[in-house]
Amino acid sequence: MQRPPANTFNLEYLHEITNSLDEISKQKLKGVILTSAIPNIFSAGLDIKEFYKPDLQRLENFWSSVQDVFIKLLDLDFATAAAINGHAPAAGCVLSLSCEYRAMVNGNYKIGLNEAALGIITTPWIQAMMYQVIPMKHTETALTTAKLFDVDEALQIGLIDEIASNKEDAINRCKQYIRKFDKIPLHARALTKQRMRQTPIKILREQRDEDIRMFVDVVMNPSVQDNLKDYVEKLKNKKKK
Numbered sequence: 001m002q003r004p005p006a007n008t009f010n011l012e013y014l015h016e017i018t019n020s021l022d023e024i025s026k027q028k029l030k031g032v033i034l035t036s037a038i039p040n041i042f043s044a045g046l047d048i049k050e051f052y053k054p055d056l057q058r059l060e061n062f063w064s065s066v067q068d069v070f071i072k073l074l075d076l077d078f079a080t081a082a083a084i085n086g087h088a089p090a091a092g093c094v095l096s097l098s099c100e101y102r103a104m105v106n107g108n109y110k111i112g113l114n115e116a117a118l119g120i121i122t123t124p125w126i127q128a129m130m131y132q133v134i135p136m137k138h139t140e141t142a143l144t145t146a147k148l149f150d151v152d153e154a155l156q157i158g159l160i161d162e163i164a165s166n167k168e169d170a171i172n173r174c175k176q177y178i179r180k181f182d183k184i185p186l187h188a189r190a191l192t193k194q195r196m197r198q199t200p201i202k203i204l205r206e207q208r209d210e211d212i213r214m215f216v217d218v219v220m221n222p223s224v225q226d227n228l229k230d231y232v233e234k235l236k237n238k239k240k241k
C-alpha cells in the first residue's frame with residue numbers, strides 16, 4: 001500500500017484495491033503479502049473524511065466498496081499474509097485479519113479495533129473476523145473498550161503470529177508461511193480456507209444491504225458526527241503540540 005500520508009482507505013483507493021485484487025486473482029500466484037510503503041504506518045484505517053459530514057450517496061457507495069474489498073480478500077484462493085510494518089488501527093487491523101498470517105515489526109506501534117472510540121460500531125462480519133483470530137472473550141473486551149494493543153500484547157493475545165525485527169524480516173516470515181503450502185493441492189487449501197471463513201463471508205454476501213444501512217445509520221447519528229468532529233480535531237492538533 002502506498003497512499004500517503006497514512007494509507008487510509010477512501011472511496012477511490014478502495015476501487016483501486018478491488019481492481020488490483022481482480023487482477024491478481026487471474027494470475028496463478030502462490031500467495032500475496034500485504035505491506036506498506038509508508039514507514040511506521042501499515043494503515044490508519046478508513047479515511048475519516050469519508051464519513052465526517054458525508055454525502056449520503058457517496059457514504060453508501062463507500063461502505064459497499066469496503067464490502068467488495070473484504071469479500072474478495074477473505075475469499076482469495078491463494079495464501080495471504082500481512083507484513084505489518086507500523087500502526088494498524090481499525091480497518092488497518094481488519095485488513096491484517098483478512099490474511100491467514102500476520103508478522104508485525106517490533107516497535108512502538110498499535111494494532112486493534114478502536115471503532116468504539118469514534119462512536120462507530122463494528123459490524124457483525126468484522127466482529128467475526130476478530131473472534132476467528134482471538135478468543136471471543138478477548139474480542140468482546142477489545143471491541144467494547146476500543147483497545148489498541150502494543151506489539152507484545154498483540155502477540156500474547158494471538159492477534160499477530162510473530163514479531164519481526166524489521167520490514168524485510170516480516171516479509172521473509174510471510175514468505176516462509178506461504179511456502180508451507182508448496183505441497184498442498186490448491187483446491188483443498190482454498191476450499192478449507194473458504195469453509196473456515198464462511199461466517200464473515202456469508203454475512204457479507206447475504207446481508208449487504210442491511211450492513212450498509214447499519215453503517216449509514218450509525219454514522220449519520222448526530223452524536224456520532226459530534227464525536228468524529230472531536231476526533232478529527234484531535235488528529236489535526238497532534239502536530240501543533
Ligand SMILES: CCCC/C=C/CC(=O)SCCNC(=O)CCNC(=O)[C@H](O)C(C)(C)COP(=O)(O)OP(=O)(O)OC[C@H]1O[C@@H](n2cnc3c(N)ncnc32)[C@H](O)[C@@H]1OP(=O)(O)O
Binds near residue numbers: 041045048087092115
Ligand atoms: C473494514 C472496515 C473496518 C471497520 C471500520 C473502521 C473505521 C475506521 O477505520 S475509522 C479510522 C480509525 N483510525 C484511527 O483511529 C487512526 C487515526 N490515526 C492515528 O491514530 C495516527 O494517525 C497513527 C497512529 C495511525 C499514525 O500516527 P502518526 O503520528 O505517525 O501520523 P499522524 O500525524 O497522526 O497522521 C498523518 C496524517 O494522516 C492523517 N490521518 C491519520 N489517520 C487518518 C484517518 N483514519 N483518516 C484520515 N486522515 C488520517 C492525519 O490527520 C495526518 O494528516 P496531516 O498530515 O494532514 O496532518
